[in-house]
Amino acid sequence: MIEGALAFGFAALGLALVLNLWRLVRGPGMADRILALDTMVINVIGLIVLTGIAENSGTSFEAALLLAMVGFVGTVAYAKFVLRGDIVE
Structure with missing residues (x-):
């Protein structure tokens, strides 16, 4: 049962990553690209968690x-760059 759920999760997150990559390349504006990168980070986090569940490893969760944390800081830096044109004041 859990193997089927993991397979579905991997497939769904893989599809989500492909669609996010499409938005990253095709996005009409800078804000769309930033949101695509942020969503890709969230999807990769999901893949890491699913890998941890599949391998029964606690290190993956760390x-x-x-x-x-790195994704959050990156998103804040991108947003600050879009708003002000400079990251460090």
């Missing part, structure tokens, strides 16, 4: 937490 890696997902670190990626979440």
Whole structure:
């Protein structure tokens, strides 16, 4: 039962990553590209968590937490760049 759920989760997140990549390349504006990158980070976090569940490993969850923190800081930096044109004042 869990194997089927994991397979579905991997397939769904893989499809989501492909669609986010399409939005990243095709996005009409800078804000669309930033949102695509942020969503890709969230999807990769989901993939890491699913991998941790599949391998029964706790280390993957720590890696997902670190990626979440780095992704948040990156999103804030991108947003600040779009609003002000400079990251560090």
